[in-house]
Amino acid sequence: xxxxxxxxxxxxxxxxxxxxxxxxxxGIRIKEVFSPFPIHGIDPIIGVKRTRxxxxxxxxxxxxxxxxxxxxxxxxxxxxxxxxxxxxxQSLIDNVTSxxxxxxxxxxxxxxxxxxxxxxxxxxxxxxxxxxxxHPRSTNDRFIMEVTTDENSSMxxxxxxxxxxxxxxxxxxxxxx
Amino acid sequence: MNFVFSKRxxxxxxxxxxxxxxxxxGGLNSHNPHDHGGQEFWSNLLVCGFYFFxxxxxxxxxxxxxxxxEVGWSSQxxxxxxxxxxxxxxxxxxxxxxxxxxxTLHVNHIYHWMDPGTYSEFVIPATVEGEHSTxxxxxxxxxxxxxxxxxxxxxxxxxxxxxxxWWARTLVYLGVFIWFGNWFRKKSIEEDALDGTxxxxxxxxxxxxxxxxxxxxxxxxxxxxxxxxxxxxxSTMYGWYVFSGMWVTFMIFATIATLYLRDKGFLPxxxxxxxxxxxxxxxxxxxxxxxxxLCQFLLIWYADIGEEVIYYQQRFENYGLPLIVMCIINFxxxxxxxxxxxxxxxxxxxxxxxxxxxxGHYVDVYLLVMPGTMHGHSHYSWWQPLMFLGFLGxxxxxxLNSFTKAAMVPVNHPFIDESEHHSI
Numbered sequence: 001x002x003x004x005x006x007x008x009x010x011x012x013x014x015x016x017x018x019x020x021x022x023x024x025x026x027g028i029r030i031k032e033v034f035s036p037f038p039i040h041g042i043d044p045i046i047g048v049k050r051t052r053x054x055x056x057x058x059x060x061x062x063x064x065x066x067x068x069x070x071x072x073x074x075x076x077x078x079x080x081x082x083x084x085x086x087x088x089x090q091s092l093i094d095n096v097t098s099x100x101x102x103x104x105x106x107x108x109x110x111x112x113x114x115x116x117x118x119x120x121x122x123x124x125x126x127x128x129x130x131x132x133x134x135h136p137r138s139t140n141d142r143f144i145m146e147v148t149t150d151e152n153s154s155m156x157x158x159x160x161x162x163x164x165x166x167x168x169x170x171x172x173x174x175x176x177x
Numbered sequence: 178m179n180f181v182f183s184k185r186x187x188x189x190x191x192x193x194x195x196x197x198x199x200x201x202x203g204g205l206n207s208h209n210p211h212d213h214g215g216q217e218f219w220s221n222l223l224v225c226g227f228y229f230f231x232x233x234x235x236x237x238x239x240x241x242x243x244x245x246x247e248v249g250w251s252s253q254x255x256x257x258x259x260x261x262x263x264x265x266x267x268x269x270x271x272x273x274x275x276x277x278x279x280x281t282l283h284v285n286h287i288y289h290w291m292d293p294g295t296y297s298e299f300v301i302p303a304t305v306e307g308e309h310s311t312x313x314x315x316x317x318x319x320x321x322x323x324x325x326x327x328x329x330x331x332x333x334x335x336x337x338x339x340x341x342x343w344w345a346r347t348l349v350y351l352g353v354f355i356w357f358g359n360w361f362r363k364k365s366i367e368e369d370a371l372d373g374t375x376x377x378x379x380x381x382x383x384x385x386x387x388x389x390x391x392x393x394x395x396x397x398x399x400x401x402x403x404x405x406x407x408x409x410x411x412s413t414m415y416g417w418y419v420f421s422g423m424w425v426t427f428m429i430f431a432t433i434a435t436l437y438l439r440d441k442g443f444l445p446x447x448x449x450x451x452x453x454x455x456x457x458x459x460x461x462x463x464x465x466x467x468x469x470x471l472c473q474f475l476l477i478w479y480a481d482i483g484e485e486v487i488y489y490q491q492r493f494e495n496y497g498l499p500l501i502v503m504c505i506i507n508f509x510x511x512x513x514x515x516x517x518x519x520x521x522x523x524x525x526x527x528x529x530x531x532x533x534x535x536x537g538h539y540v541d542v543y544l545l546v547m548p549g550t551m552h553g554h555s556h557y558s559w560w561q562p563l564m565f566l567g568f569l570g571x572x573x574x575x576x577l578n579s580f581t582k583a584a585m586v587p588v589n590h591p592f593i594d595e596s597e598h599h600s601i
Contacts, residue, residue, distance in 0.1 A: 041600065086481065097478055100471070 004157045004176055005031075006147045007134045008169035013039045016143040019167035020045045023147070026163050028155065032146040034138035057115045064110025068103040069096075134173075142170070180443050180580035190574040197567005203560030211554035219276060219285035220550040221561050225568045226272035227402065228426070228542045231419070232572070233269060235427025236262035237358050238391055244384035249595035250454055253447055255365065255587050256580065257434050261427065263362040264575040270351045272568070273402070277347060281340055287550050290338050290408045295331045300324040330409050338405055346401055350394045357387045369588040377591050395420045406549035410488045414473040419545070421469050425462040426538045429531040432459055434576065436524050443585045449522045450601045456521030463511035463534060470504070492544060495553040499540050506537030539565060 010016040017039060020030055030046040033039065042048075073092045076082045076099070081089040088094040120126045131139075138144045147164065149157050157174070164172055204218035212218075240258045243251050251258075280287050289295060297312035299321040313321060331338070361380065368376045396416030404415050412418075432455040438444045439452075477485045492500050510533050520526040547555045587593060 084479075097475065100475065 002149070002157060002176060004149045004160075004174050006160060006164055007171075007173045007175075008145045008147070008164050008167070009135065009137070009171040009173075010143045010145070011141070011170050013037075013042075013143050016145060017042055017045065019164075019169065020145060022167050023145075023163060028147060028160060028163060029151045030145055031148050031151055034133045034135075034144040034146070036139055036141065036143075039143070053115060053119065056118050057111050060114030061107045061111035063114075064107035065103055067110070068106035069099065072099040072102065145169075178443060178585055179583065180438065180441075180577065180585050182577050182581050183441075186577055187574075190570045190577070193566050193570025194574065195567075196563045197565075197570060200560040200563025200565075200567050203558075204564060207558065207560060209554065209556045209558075212551070212556075214285060216285050216287070217551055217555060219279055220287055220546050220555075221564055222272065223276045223287060223402075223550075224539075224543050224546050225564055226269055226276060227546075228539055228565075229265065229568050229572045230269035230273055231423035231542070232426045232430050233262045233265035234354060234395075235423040235425075236431070237266060237354060237361075238388070238395070238424065239427055239431070240361060241357070241384035241387045241391070244381050245388055247381065247592075249592040250451060250599040251596065252590045252592040253444065253451060253586060253596040253599075254431070254435055254455075255590065256583060256585050257431055257438065257444075259362050259365060259583075260576045260579040261430060261434065263358050264579045265572055266358045267355050268571065268575055269568075270355060274347075274351070277344070277402075281344070287546075288405055288408075290331045290334065290405060291340060294324065294326055295328040296335050297324050298327065300326075334408065338408070343401055343405075346397065350398050353387075353390055353394065357383070365587065366583050368590065369584060371589060374591050395423075403545050406546060407488055409484065412473055412477070412485070412488070414469055414476075418466070418469045418473055421462060421466040422538055422541055425459065425466050426535060428455065428458040428462055429535055431455060432527055433531050436528060438580070438585065440524075443580075446586065446597045448599065450599045451596075452524070452527070453518070453521045453601060454599075456515060456527055459527070459531065459534070460511050460515040460521065463507060463515075467504075467508035467512075470508075491548045491552065495555075496544055496548055500544060503537050503540040503544065506533050507541065510534060510537070 008019070010019060013035060016033065016035075020033070020042065023030060024045055024047075033042055033046060035042075069092070076084075077089065077092050077095070083089050084095065084098050087098065092099075124132055133139065133144070134146060135142065135144055145164075147160060149155075149160065152160060161172070161174065201218075204221060205215060207215075207217060209217050236258050240255070240262065242248075243255070243258075276285075276287070279285050280291060283291070286292065293312035294300070294310070298314045299312070299316055299318065300323075301311045301313060301318060301320045302322065303310045304320075312324060315321065360383065364376050364380055399416045399419035400411075403419060404411060432452070435444065435447060435455060436452065439447050474489065477489060510530050514526055514530040515521055590596075
């Protein structure tokens with residue numbers, strides 16, 4: 001069987017959303033949608049799974065909290081006890097209040113950076129990487145839907161092409177790969 | 178569609194109010210050996226009065242905020258907010274005014290800067306056993322002696338903290354809040370019968386004026402009514418701390434009321450996205466409150482200056498357990514329970530954590546007032562929760578009663594359509 005990828009281009013996000021709904025209703029899986037901005041309500045239509053970025057963020061922040069407390073303990077308690085305003089300096093727990101702002105900041109720092117880096121890697125949008133969007137205009141004013149025959153093995157390429165054409169895309173391209 | 182006050186809700190609120198009356202009678206006859214002249218009862222009245230006044234005031238603030246920021250999603254819930262503030266602000270102003278009159282007439286000593294013995298230069302000692310001494314600033318008065326008990330700090334604060342100016346401020350705050358509350362409500366109902374956006378634009382402008390006034394008053398009212406209890410002590414974060422407390426209690430109240438009304442079918446177009454947004458406010462403002470509370474504590478803890486530390490010392494020594502439990506409830510519970518998206522869309526989670534945080538903030542207001550008025554001698558007994566429940570009953574009764582007075586969903590609000598299609 002030939003392996004094909006279809007790219008349907010629309011000039012409006014609402015048009016793409018309606019088309020996606022029609023195509024999904026016909027039993028076709030949409031692989032990906034490329035858009036210059038997030039399209040509201042597209043996720044449940046094309047079946048995007050809930051992001052796990054939040055879980056990552058929590059783990060990164062937890063790492064930050066632990067690292068900050070460990071660091072504070074080593075620098076200010078264990079290695080060289082620091083006298084902060086006459087507060088007890090031989091125990092972390094009695095002095096933890098002074099370290100809270102730093103711990104908070106470091107948690108946020110680790111959470112935010114970890115999340116950004118994960119996001120860039122997962123999306124393949126690290127600066128310098130080659131873009132994988134099928135058409136440069138999907139970063140400007142066009143909305144592109146990607147459907148592959150691999151994901152829709154129960155249908156022939158012609159059927160898929162016909163169903164997509166029935167939604168009147170501005171442009172429909174087929175490519176073998 | 179107007180709200181129908183069900184018999185069950187009516188009976189429940191009336192029973193709560195009856196419990197409150199029992200609580201008030203119990204409070205007036207309480208036998209705390211360290212309690213002079215019903216100080217504990219009056220302090221508790223201030224706690225309850227301010228707690229519910231703050232919820233209503235938070236409602237008025239949030240309502241004005243929706244207009245000033247031209248918010249669309251919440252226009253479905255406009256009448257819920259109105260119901261919370263428009264009868265309750267006047268009612269609980271009255272409770273506060275009763276406490277303040279009693280303080281000014283020295284029936285209680287909540288505000289000890291009102292005691293002339295703290296600021297007068299001279300004293301005329303009582304000649305008859307059992308009578309009170311009189312105080313004066315006039316050195317020529319017969320029998321006047323130098324007042325050795327004068328409190329220099331309070332005397333220096335006299336320019337701001339004197340009964341006349343204090344009452345003038347109090348009346349201005351209450352007058353402004355009541356006037357704006359009534360005005361918003363009136364115009365909102367008028368809008369139901371009118372087309373166009375004339376009234377909406379008018380309310381948009383007025384709400385901005387209100388917010389400017391509120392920005393000042395929310396700080397100064399907390400200094401005047403609460404911070405001046407601990408007269409020697411002051412904190413510049415105090416106003417924000419109290420303000421964030423009133424905001425979060427209102428958000429919880431609004432969430433619970435919205436869930437109740439939606440279950441009863443009076444808010445048919447309110448969907449999970451609205452509930453999610455309310456949950457976000459609950460979560461977010463809980464964090465704001467915790468943040469401000471921690472900032473205030475950290476600065477004082479860090480500097481370790483005797484005049485400042487005394488505030489927390491009193492609280493940790495005599496109210497350590499409620500203080501810690503309160504912080505856990507008000508910060509850890511919303512942080513862990515309400516962080517997840519699904520939790521904010523789940524009525525069970527919202528109601529449970531909401532009720533807990535409401536109780537937590539009651540303890541918070543209690544800890545703002547009691548350590549200053551009762552010092553280490555307050556004794557939490559059965560009549561105090563009953564009083565709280567009584568005022569809760571009154572608050573809910575007035576709220577539900579005002580829901581019956583107008584269509585539950587505004588008819589001609591320009592954003593009503595946007596709100597119906599709210600989806601996040």
